[in-house]
Amino acid sequence: xxxxxxxxxxxxxxxxxxxxxxxxxxxxxxxxxxxxxxxxxxxxxxxxxxxxxxxxxxxxxxxxxxxxxxxxxxxxxxxxxxxxxxxxxxxxxxxxxxxxxxxxxxxxxxxxxxxxxxxxxxxxxxxxxxxxxxxxxxxxxxxxxxxxxxxxxxxxxxxxxxxxxxxxxxxxxxxxxxxxxxxxxxxxxxxxxxxxxxxxxxxxxxxxxxxxxxxxxxxxxxxxxxxxxxxxxxxx
Ligand code: CA
Numbered sequence: 001x002x003x004x005x006x007x008x009x010x011x012x013x014x015x016x017x018x019x020x021x022x023x024x025x026x027x028x029x030x031x032x033x034x035x036x037x038x039x040x041x042x043x044x045x046x047x048x049x050x051x052x053x054x055x056x057x058x059x060x061x062x063x064x065x066x067x068x069x070x071x072x073x074x075x076x077x078x079x080x081x082x083x084x085x086x087x088x089x090x091x092x093x094x095x096x097x098x099x100x101x102x103x104x105x106x107x108x109x110x111x112x113x114x115x116x117x118x119x120x121x122x123x124x125x126x127x128x129x130x131x132x133x134x135x136x137x138x139x140x141x142x143x144x145x146x147x148x149x150x151x152x153x154x155x156x157x158x159x160x161x162x163x164x165x166x167x168x169x170x171x172x173x174x175x176x177x178x179x180x181x182x183x184x185x186x187x188x189x190x191x192x193x194x195x196x197x198x199x200x201x202x203x204x205x206x207x208x209x210x211x212x213x214x215x216x217x218x219x220x221x222x223x224x225x226x227x228x229x230x231x232x233x234x235x236x
Contacts, residue, residue, distance in 0.1 A: 077118035139234035
């Protein structure tokens with residue numbers, strides 16, 4: 001019997017694969033590795049890992065193809081491991097259902113934090129405990145769903161309907177990066193265009209002005225440059 005959480009590392013670069021494998025093994029994870037996309041797809045089918053770390057630049061097929069194949073039948077959390085030269089593919093992967101990304105080079109604490117967030121979120125989906133909760137808390141920010149009220153450090157914050165909707169969306173995916181396209185589609189139900197990105201930016205500026213102590217250096221909703229935003233999962 002092995003109850004360890006299994007992580008599949010899909011990475012063709014030997015050094016990075018070893019680095020990740022060493023960190024994860026020493027932190028109690030069971031690790032399996034694939035050096036290419038085809039091997040990854042077959043291992044995912046046979047081992048059903050709990051989390052997948054997926055390099056986008058693979059030698060045989062593209063990482064996004066692996067993701068597409070996985071998402072046809074499974075919601076296993078996928079964290080994209082991307083080089084800076086793969087910005088476009090990274091956003092594409094997030095829009096295709098990747099849960100998160102990590103950019104090379106990264107450190108061990110960042111890698112472990114990403115994995116914990118991905119696991120926590122997949123657990124939430126399984127137990128559906130977000131649906132039954134009346135309150136969301138991160139740091140000093142509290143969203144009271146029943147009364148549609150938001151408080152920061154005990155002080156009530158007045159948000160417009162749209163601003164509230166955006167904040168709740170972030171809360172639902174706390175710790176995870178949400179792309180511009182995803183947010184716009186969830187909030188306005190329209191495909192992302194120049195106008196809608198501008199609309200989102202204006203709303204974000206207003207939300208930050210209302211909830212952040214220092215909107216220029218936000219603590220609750222962080223900017224992921226060129227990708228979107230992420231709500232920080234802070235200690236309460
Ligand atoms: Ca690679």
